[in-house]
Amino acid sequence: MRDISIIGIGQTPVGEHWKRSLRDLGTEAVLAALEDARVKRPDALYVGNMLSGQLSRQENLGALIADYAGLRGTEALKIEAACASGAAALRMAYVAVAGGVHDVVMACGVEKMTDTLSDETTTGLVSAADAIYEGEQGLSFVALNALLMQRYMYEFGYQREDFAGFAINAHRNAVNNPCAMFRKLISQEAFARTRMIAEPVSLLDSSGIADGAAAVVLASTEFAQAHGLLSVRIAASAVATDSVALHDRDDPLVLQAARDSAQRAYAQAGLGPDDIDFFELHDAFTIMAALSLEAAGFASQGEGVRLALEDQISLQGRIPICTMGGLKARGHPVGATGLYQVVEATQQLRGQAGANQLQGCRVGMTQNIGGSGAVAVTHILERVE
Amino acid sequence: MRDISIIGIGQTPVGEHWKRSLRDLGTEAVLAALEDARVKRPDALYVGNMLSGQLSRQENLGALIADYAGLRGTEALKIEAACASGAAALRMAYVAVAGGVHDVVMACGVEKMTDTLSDETTTGLVSAADAIYEGEQGLSFVALNALLMQRYMYEFGYQREDFAGFAINAHRNAVNNPCAMFRKLISQEAFARTRMIAEPVSLLDSSGIADGAAAVVLASTEFAQAHGLLSVRIAASAVATDSVALHDRDDPLVLQAARDSAQRAYAQAGLGPDDIDFFELHDAFTIMAALSLEAAGFASQGEGVRLALEDQISLQGRIPICTMGGLKARGHPVGATGLYQVVEATQQLRGQAGANQLQGCRVGMTQNIGGSGAVAVTHILERVE
Numbered sequence: 032m033r034d035i036s037i038i039g040i041g042q043t044p045v046g047e048h049w050k051r052s053l054r055d056l057g058t059e060a061v062l063a064a065l066e067d068a069r070v071k072r073p074d075a076l077y078v079g080n081m082l083s084g085q086l087s088r089q090e091n092l093g094a095l096i097a098d099y100a101g102l103r104g105t106e107a108l109k110i111e112a113a114c115a116s117g118a119a120a121l122r123m124a125y126v127a128v129a130g131g132v133h134d135v136v137m138a139c140g141v142e143k144m145t146d147t148l149s150d151e152t153t154t155g156l157v158s159a160a161d162a163i164y165e166g167e168q169g170l171s172f173v174a175l176n177a178l179l180m181q182r183y184m185y186e187f188g189y190q191r192e193d194f195a196g197f198a199i200n201a202h203r204n205a206v207n208n209p210c211a212m213f214r215k216l217i218s219q220e221a222f223a224r225t226r227m228i229a230e231p232v233s234l235l236d237s238s239g240i241a242d243g244a245a246a247v248v249l250a251s252t253e254f255a256q257a258h259g260l261l262s263v264r265i266a267a268s269a270v271a272t273d274s275v276a277l278h279d280r281d282d283p284l285v286l287q288a289a290r291d292s293a294q295r296a297y298a299q300a301g302l303g304p305d306d307i308d309f310f311e312l313h314d315a316f317t318i319m320a321a322l323s324l325e326a327a328g329f330a331s332q333g334e335g336v337r338l339a340l341e342d343q344i345s346l347q348g349r350i351p352i353c354t355m356g357g358l359k360a361r362g363h364p365v366g367a368t369g370l371y372q373v374v375e376a377t378q379q380l381r382g383q384a385g386a387n388q389l390q391g392c393r394v395g396m397t398q399n400i401g402g403s404g405a406v407a408v409t410h411i412l413e414r415v416e
Numbered sequence: 417m418r419d420i421s422i423i424g425i426g427q428t429p430v431g432e433h434w435k436r437s438l439r440d441l442g443t444e445a446v447l448a449a450l451e452d453a454r455v456k457r458p459d460a461l462y463v464g465n466m467l468s469g470q471l472s473r474q475e476n477l478g479a480l481i482a483d484y485a486g487l488r489g490t491e492a493l494k495i496e497a498a499c500a501s502g503a504a505a506l507r508m509a510y511v512a513v514a515g516g517v518h519d520v521v522m523a524c525g526v527e528k529m530t531d532t533l534s535d536e537t538t539t540g541l542v543s544a545a546d547a548i549y550e551g552e553q554g555l556s557f558v559a560l561n562a563l564l565m566q567r568y569m570y571e572f573g574y575q576r577e578d579f580a581g582f583a584i585n586a587h588r589n590a591v592n593n594p595c596a597m598f599r600k601l602i603s604q605e606a607f608a609r610t611r612m613i614a615e616p617v618s619l620l621d622s623s624g625i626a627d628g629a630a631a632v633v634l635a636s637t638e639f640a641q642a643h644g645l646l647s648v649r650i651a652a653s654a655v656a657t658d659s660v661a662l663h664d665r666d667d668p669l670v671l672q673a674a675r676d677s678a679q680r681a682y683a684q685a686g687l688g689p690d691d692i693d694f695f696e697l698h699d700a701f702t703i704m705a706a707l708s709l710e711a712a713g714f715a716s717q718g719e720g721v722r723l724a725l726e727d728q729i730s731l732q733g734r735i736p737i738c739t740m741g742g743l744k745a746r747g748h749p750v751g752a753t754g755l756y757q758v759v760e761a762t763q764q765l766r767g768q769a770g771a772n773q774l775q776g777c778r779v780g781m782t783q784n785i786g787g788s789g790a791v792a793v794t795h796i797l798e799r800v801e
Contacts, residue, residue, distance in 0.1 A: 032515065032516055032517065052548065075655075081469075081475055082469070082475075083543075084466075084467070084469045084470045084540070084543050085469045085470055085473075087547055088539070088542065088543045088547045088551055088552075089543055089546075089547035089551075090466055090467075090496060090498050090543040090544055091496075091497065091498040091543070091544050091545075091660055091786055091787045091790050091791060092496070093496075093497060093657065093791065094497070094498075094657040094658065094659075094660050094673075094786070094787065094790040094791045095546070095660045095790075097657050098657065098658075098659045098660060098664070102657075103657060103658060103659060104656055104657060104658070104672075104673070104676055105656075105657060106654075106655040106656065106657070107655070107657045107791070108495055108496070108497045108504045108507070108508070108655065108791075109495070109496040109497065110493055110494070110495060110496075111475055111476075111477070111478075111493070111494040111495075111496055112476065112478055112479070112493050112494065113475050113476040119493045122493070123493070123508055123511075126508075126511055126512050126515065126517045127511050127515070129515060129517055130417070130511065130512070130514060130515010130516050130517050131417055131515050132417065132511045132514055132515050148547060148552070154473065155469070157473065158468075158469050158473045158474055158475040158476070159475055159476050160476075161474075161480070162472055162473045162474035162533065163437065166473055166474075167533070269491075270460075270491035270492070270493065271489055271490075271491065272478065272479040272482050272483065272487075272488060272489055272490060272491070272492045273479065273483075273488060273489070274479075274483045274488060275476055275479050275480045275483060279483070287489070288479075288489070291489055401476055401479070402476045402479065405476050405479040405480075406476060406478065406479045406492070406493075
């Protein structure tokens with residue numbers, strides 16, 4: 032198998048783009064990434080998206096975005112893994128180039144969640160859960176995370192305010208990201224008095240519903256070097272799954288898919304948690320940030336929240352997370368999120384992260400989670416010296 | 417790249433399975449294919465599906481079906497390309513095994529279109545078209561095909577009765593397929609007097625809305641031979657796209673994506689139309705059968721219908737199509753159809769097609785189309801001697 036690099040990145044601002052459609056957003060990100068890579072026509076385009084059928088009554092998104100981006104004819108398919116759809120599209124692009132089926136492949140994640148044809152965003156999001164055992168029973172996605180957070184607090188003796196650090200850190204980092212949705216600081220006091228969505232999950236524990244698109248171009252590292260392209264190599268790519276329904280798990284506080292995909296990625300890269308300079312994790316809710324840190328080996332069970340309490344997750348901390356705002360403050364256009372994470376990690380490794388630049392970072396990890404931990408896609412990216 | 421074979425196949429009967437869910441159907445097909453392949457645990461499962469979000473409020477289908485089939489933990493993602501989702505999942509499985517990222521991978525296509533949580537099947541199907549320029553304007557999928565058929569009749573001087581042969585052939589072949597939905601003969605007279613859906617498309621021009629699932633297991637041909645498994649090699653796998661909206665095409669009567677993907681497949685296999693012993697094409701409507709025969713090089717433009725009029729498409733004809741009933745009579749559970757085509761082609765090449773067995777067939781082609789020609793996925797399968 033070939034060594035693979037990211038040779039181009041593109042993204043739209045995340046926000047409520049009431050005047051822009053799914054295809055507009057996807058096309059903008061694709062064209063930006065192609066320009067960045069100085070590539071005219073990739074061999075294939077894999078589009079990560081979760082909700083286009085339910086919210087925009089639009090499927091066949093691969094063909095649609097390929098056409099609008101001037102790539103009519105190109106192999107193009109949509110990849111879905113709930114909120115992990117973006118990284119899943121990257122996974123498929125990686126598989127196609129690493130194995131030599133294609134030489135240059137794009138992954139684009141796109142989601143349109145506001146001002147849609149069929150404005151049922153909350154109902155749509157529940158389709159990431161088990162439709163029969165969770166969705167039909169009236170559990171929203173916030174409610175599922177509330178169950179997890181409540182149990183975590185009970186088991187390990189935390190208060191809801193202990194999770195504030197995740198939101199504060201995300202907002203602090205978003206201030207300097209021109210593509211972020213919420214570019215303002217929040218305080219511990221604001222977190223304490225914010226309103227409840229589903230107790231103990233508050234507004235400030237939750238990522239924002241948003242529109243946006245992000246894209247990357249992949250090629251062999253050899254191709255990148257031959258063409259003098261800025262290159263960040265993909266040291267590992269791994270997917271793992273778990274039960275979709277929470278009640279079916281041995282321990283709902285263990286994100287087994289996240290743990291398995293991180294372990295597979297570490298094994299592929301020959302690295303461990305100590306080698307990771309920063310971690311773009313899936314902080315759809317603050318509880319997910321805590322559980323992800325534990326699943327990926329940065330904290331033992333029940334200790335993930337401590338990293339936030341001790342401010343080990345900031346840009347100066349032991350394991351910086353959400354370095355450009357994370358899902359919480361950059362925003363969470365679900366099917367696009369996994370590629371925003373990878374675009375931001377690439378910015379860090381290229382030294383293009385502006386005021387949020389991590390000094391001397393060499394290895395970053397991204398982890399995109401679908402459902403309440405049903406599927407996890409982990410990538411390890413490495414600066415090419 | 418490695419030479420790849422199909423080492424296992426499985427399918428459920430196609431029909432209105434009011435008492436069975438999406439996950440039940442998918443699991444049955446996956447388990448049947450694994451048993452046929454004598455494989456316990458594949459390295460990955462790619463699930464082809466179009467409508468689970470809209471009709472069953474269920475996404476994350478990769479993880480869900482992996483779990484119910486006893487494969488919790490396995491890499492599992494959903495692949496979508498409208499009605500070509502099934503073959504698109506096979507494409508991704510092919511890419512993963514051919515390139516050596518995985519050794520044994522499954523593709524499963526599944527669709528639940530009747531008795532769903534949200535019973536809006538016609539609205540759901542329109543999402544294969546352009547939501548803004550077609551769907552919102554009130555064009556149903558039947559209407560889009562009616563535009564094509566009307567234009568074809570006008571341009572090339574046919575009557576609607578001239579298309580009868582496609583439906584008659586499909587029903588004749590379905591009689592002997594225990595998994596087919598409509599196992600009864602129809603006559604030229606029945607076709608002539610059947611009711612209109614969207615003139616000139618009648619009930620008997622149209623494939624049936626249905627539930628069903630089909631699955632295949634892929635491995636390297638070397639693996640298949642080392643384990644003494646029945647093996648049908650994949651000589652070619654290709655995807656191409658076109659505009660999603662009909663009005664954007666130079667000539668709406670040319671299925672350019674179908675033509676391009678067939679050409680790529682022929683080039684990869686080093687074969688041409690004359691080498692193909694039978695063709696499982698995408699007869700969602702009789703007009704699509706005619707256009708597919710032309711796009712794949714079996715007839716020149718305006719001559720596709722002639723193959724039906726001259727009965728060249730029967731099991732004894734020059735180019736047998738829909739040998740187990742096709743979309744018309746086996747039924748068309750959209751995201752599963754592409755894998756039904758491949759399962760049936762494998763049965764033919766293994767000599768397991770029962771009363772419909774084509775004598776001495778060696779090479780079969782399958783072509784699965786999404787939207788009104790927006791995406792086409794072509795595979796060429798070959799018997800391993």
